[in-house]
Amino acid sequence: MSASIPLQPGAVDDDQNVSKVTFWTRLRRHKLAIAGIVVLSIIVLAAVFAKQLAPFDPNAIDEVHWQGPPLPPCFVDHAQCWGHVLGTDEVGRDLFSRLLFGARISLMVGFFAVLMEVLIGTSLGAIAGYYGKWVDWSIMRVTDVFLSIPLLPLLLVLTAIVAASSSKAALNFGVIVLIIGALSWMSVARLVRASFLSLREREFAEAARAVGNRDGRIIFRHLLPNAIAPIIVQATLDIAGVIILESTLSFLGFGIQPPTASWGNMLSNAQATVETAWWAAVFPGVCILVTVLAINYIGDGLRDALDPNMR
Amino acid sequence: MRRTLQSIPLLLLISIILYAILYNMPGGPLAPYLANPHITPADIARLKHNLGMDQPVPIQYLKWLLHVLTGDMGYSTSNSEPVLQAILERLPATLELMLTSFVFSLAIGVTAGIVSAVYRYTAVDYLITTLAFFGQSMPVFWFALMMQLAFAVHGIPLPFGYQIQLPSAGISASDTFDWGDRLSHLILPTIVLSLLSLALFSRFMRSSLLEVLNTDYMRTAAAKGLAFRAILFKHGLKNALIPVVTIVALSLPGVLGGAIITEDIFAWPGTGRLFYNGLTQGDISLLMGILIILAVAVVFSNLLADVVYAWLDPRVKYD
Numbered sequence: 001m002s003a004s005i006p007l008q009p010g011a012v013d014d015d016q017n018v019s020k021v022t023f024w025t026r027l028r029r030h031k032l033a034i035a036g037i038v039v040l041s042i043i044v045l046a047a048v049f050a051k052q053l054a055p056f057d058p059n060a061i062d063e064v065h066w067q068g069p070p071l072p073p074c075f076v077d078h079a080q081c082w083g084h085v086l087g088t089d090e091v092g093r094d095l096f097s098r099l100l101f102g103a104r105i106s107l108m109v110g111f112f113a114v115l116m117e118v119l120i121g122t123s124l125g126a127i128a129g130y131y132g133k134w135v136d137w138s139i140m141r142v143t144d145v146f147l148s149i150p151l152l153p154l155l156l157v158l159t160a161i162v163a164a165s166s167s168k169a170a171l172n173f174g175v176i177v178l179i180i181g182a183l184s185w186m187s188v189a190r191l192v193r194a195s196f197l198s199l200r201e202r203e204f205a206e207a208a209r210a211v212g213n214r215d216g217r218i219i220f221r222h223l224l225p226n227a228i229a230p231i232i233v234q235a236t237l238d239i240a241g242v243i244i245l246e247s248t249l250s251f252l253g254f255g256i257q258p259p260t261a262s263w264g265n266m267l268s269n270a271q272a273t274v275e276t277a278w279w280a281a282v283f284p285g286v287c288i289l290v291t292v293l294a295i296n297y298i299g300d301g302l303r304d305a306l307d308p309n310m311r
Numbered sequence: 312m313r314r315t316l317q318s319i320p321l322l323l324l325i326s327i328i329l330y331a332i333l334y335n336m337p338g339g340p341l342a343p344y345l346a347n348p349h350i351t352p353a354d355i356a357r358l359k360h361n362l363g364m365d366q367p368v369p370i371q372y373l374k375w376l377l378h379v380l381t382g383d384m385g386y387s388t389s390n391s392e393p394v395l396q397a398i399l400e401r402l403p404a405t406l407e408l409m410l411t412s413f414v415f416s417l418a419i420g421v422t423a424g425i426v427s428a429v430y431r432y433t434a435v436d437y438l439i440t441t442l443a444f445f446g447q448s449m450p451v452f453w454f455a456l457m458m459q460l461a462f463a464v465h466g467i468p469l470p471f472g473y474q475i476q477l478p479s480a481g482i483s484a485s486d487t488f489d490w491g492d493r494l495s496h497l498i499l500p501t502i503v504l505s506l507l508s509l510a511l512f513s514r515f516m517r518s519s520l521l522e523v524l525n526t527d528y529m530r531t532a533a534a535k536g537l538a539f540r541a542i543l544f545k546h547g548l549k550n551a552l553i554p555v556v557t558i559v560a561l562s563l564p565g566v567l568g569g570a571i572i573t574e575d576i577f578a579w580p581g582t583g584r585l586f587y588n589g590l591t592q593g594d595i596s597l598l599m600g601i602l603i604i605l606a607v608a609v610v611f612s613n614l615l616a617d618v619v620y621a622w623l624d625p626r627v628k629y630d
Contacts, residue, residue, distance in 0.1 A: 145324050148609045149602060152568030156590055157333065157598050164593045244450050248572065251452045252587070267453060271576075274460055281460060285453035292448040300444075 026305035033301020036294040043291055047103035055083065056094035058101040059259045066092025070277035087279045090269055095280060098261035099287055105262040106291065109177055109246040110239040116181030117242075118235050121188025126219050126227075128189070129196025136193070143186045152248065155179060159254040168257050176255055180242055188234055195227035229306040236299035240292045247288050263288050314617055318610050325606045326379075330372050333599050344388075379603065385596030389589050394600040398582055405581030408504060409570060411497055416505035416512060421555065423509075424516020428551075429543065431521065439513060446510030451569050455503045455576040462499060500577045504569050508562045515558045520551040553623045560616030567605050 027033060046053060056062070065071060065082040072080055073087040073095075081087060086095040128139035158179050162170055199205055200223065208222045249255030250264025258265055263284040270280035344350050344358065359365050363374055378385070384394035427439040523529060524547060532542045574583030582601060589597040621627045 141321070141324065144321055145328055147564075148321065148325055148606050148613075149329070150564035150567045150605050150609065153571060153586060153602060153605060156571070156586075157602065160590045160593065160598075161333070240448065244448075247450050248452055251450075252572070252575070254590070264450075267456065271456060274456060278460060281456055285450065285457065288450050288453060289445075289448060292450075293445065296444060296448050 023305050027301055030301035030304055032297040033305075036297035036301065039290060039294040040298065043103055043287075043294070044107060046100055047107050050097075050100040050104055054094075054097035054100050055085070056097045058097040058261050059093065061092040062088060062094065063092070070273060070280055072277075073279050076279070086283055087277070089266065089280045090273045090277065095266075095283060098266060099263070099283060102261045102263040102266060102284065103287065103291075105173065105256055105260065106243050106246060106288070109173065109180070109256075110243045110295075112177045113180040113184070113242045113246075114235050114239045116177065117185045117238060118188055118231060120182070121185035122192050122224070122231060124185065125189035125192025126196055126224065129193035130200055130215065130219055130223065132197070139189070140193070143189055146183065147186050151183060152245070154183060155245065155249060156252065156254055158183075159249060163254065168253075171255065171257050173256065173260075176246060176249065180245055184238065184242065184245075187238070188231060191230045191234055192227055195230065196223055199223045199226055233299055233303045233306060236295060236302055240295040240299065243288065243292055243295070314614060318614055322607060322610055325610075326376065326603060327372065329599060329602055329606070330375065333595055333602075334368075334371070334375075384600035384603075387589070387594055387597040387600075389592040389594040389597060390585075394597050397585060397597060398600060398604065401580060401582045401585045404579060405570060405574070405583060408497070408500055408573070408579060408581060409566065412501045412504040412508075412566070415501055416509040417559070419505075420509045420512025421516050421552070423513040425520060425548070427513065427517040428520035428524065436517075440517070443510040443514045446506050447514075449506060451503060451507065452572045452576060454506055455499075455573060458499050458503060459576070500573050500579055503577070504566065504573045507565055507569055511558060511562055511565075512555065516551070516555060519554050520547060523547050523551040526550075553620065556616050556619050556623065560612045563612050564605075564609055567608070 062071070062082065062084070066088060070090050071082060071084050071088040071092065074081040074083075074085050076087070084094050084096070086099070089095055089098065124139050124143075128136040159171055159176070162175060162179075196219075205218065205222055208218045213222075246255055247262065247264030247267070250262045251268045253265075253268060255264055256262035258269070266284040267281060270277070270284070274281045344355065356365075363371055366374075375385075382395055384398075386392075387394045387397045390397045423439050423443075427436045430436050529542060529546060532546050533539070537545075570581070571583040571586055573579065574581045575587045578584070586598065586601050588594075589601070
């Protein structure tokens with residue numbers, strides 16, 4: 001298959017060099033995206049080193065000092081906080097430590113669910129766009145089906161079924177990732193299909209076909225690299241979306257199960273004590289908001305930098 | 312017309328997939344009975360036979376479909392009444408909340424988008440786009456929690472010694488129908504449910520209007536010497552509002568999801584809360600019924616958006 005090499009890579013390499021330069025300059029000009037990258041890096045580091053940074057065991061109850069009501073944060077009442085920087089939750093567990101470990105859950109669910117979504121969406125979109133005709137038609141009808149069922153209710157039903165068929169403890173990290181990832185590939189599939197429909201008509205694709213490449217090689221080596229930009233933007237924005245979804249599921253009791261800390265399930269416990277212990281209700285939500293905001297700004301910056309014409 | 316016909320196989324496919332997911336799961340609609348120690352395996356077998364659950368799945372599906380088409384969506388175990396009746400009883404409360412929030416978010420969102428586009432790159436524009444970004448990044452349930460904390464628990468102090476203390480519970484218990492009371496209970500849930508679409512509409516309106524402001528016919532109108540205000544309202548908005556129809560339809564699934572959260576947190580006695588209760592009690596028939604109705608609403612609203620779009624914009628033609 002050496003015949004295929006001189007025909008195409010040269011052109012693509014030139015293109016990529018040009019776009020790489022403008023990519024970085026454009027991204028650097030997007031100040032909010034840079035701020036987003038800084039903030040997200042800090043959160044990622046905090047999640048990675050959660051074990052080293054956490055002053056307490058996230059699941060341990062402070063039996064010595066906790067008397068029933070949640071302990072206040074140190075900046076509220078220095079004498080009563082007993083070293084719990086951000087106070088404790090309603091059963092006396094250190095809020096700051098739980099937030100650190102919760103960051104792990106949120107970021108990992110976001111990353112792995114989107115990874116799965118991109119793999120499914122890209123494969124289906126590439127097959128539909130490349131082969132066209134009835135293959136395209138059937139894949140797109142299935143896409144329509146999943147786009148017509150509101151995502152959150154469907155996710156809730158699926159997790160509820162898993163919970164009912166064994167127990168709520170079955171709703172672990174892997175199951176949540178699997179369910180979210182399996183149901184959010186539609187936008188990626190549509191994007192990839194649209195790029196493939198136009199890319200397969202281009203001359204380099206025709207040339208690759210003419211010299212006898214197999215379909216798989218054309219799809220992965222020739223077409224996919226040219227369709228990657230919109231996938232990256234969509235995937236970034238979807239990480240933010242998945243983090244919100246996971247926290248919503250956990251808040252409603254059908255996501256990550258306690259005692260494992262997730263920003264969502266911390267809030268579901270805090271709802272009951274919101275009148276007396278505002279800190280337990282405020283801080284996990286601030287974490288979600290800041291993380292999602294940072295990722296959304298990064299996604300926005302990537303969109304501007306990769307292709308200003310994309311909307 | 313062709314598009315209307317296309318939505319029928321789409322809905323059939325949706326129903327098949329939902330049926331496959333929900334009814335083939337362990338337990339299925341009988342899950343609430345399986346947990347009951349007073350029900351013997353013989354009872355279960357009889358129930359299965361009576362419900363036709365001992366027949367092949369495709370037959371079961373067709374039977375179910377025929378029943379649904381005649382308005383029989385099964386029996387809700389958590390409410391002890393027919394599914395359709397349970398849904399219809401709670402529908403008005405949900406529609407009240409959704410319509411209020413729809414009008415609210417459309418009015419404010421579109422206005423904010425217009426202001427943002429007209430005063431592009433000014434402080435006002437930055438403020439609006441930043442707020443919209445926050446709105447899109449905000450977890451709805453936490454926003455609801457914070458609104459409760461701010462208004463219902465602490466009350467926001469105002470000058471002149473007043474405090475706004477908004478009621479957080481859904482509909483009041485008082486017997487007499489009082490418009491003021493009714494509206495005051497709507498405020499918080501409406502704000503919470505509107506947040507996401509508000510952000511979406513304003514961002515979309517902004518980019519749509521900016522696109523229109525850049526077109527040749529707008530330049531021509533300006534060259535004729537028309538005042539900016541006249542151009543904006545006569546030519547600009549007319550064209551910029553057309554794509555908003557699409558985004559309104561596309562936002563529906565998100566709003567439906569948001570309604571579940573909002574109704575749950577504010578104890579709003581609507582279908583969202585019904586759904587959540589069904590969820591915690593494993594009431595498969597009820598969940599299936601609500602999911603089907605949601606899907607029909609989404610498919611129908613997309614269809615409606617296409618029709619309205621073609622009607623508003625003669626350049627668009629569907630075959």
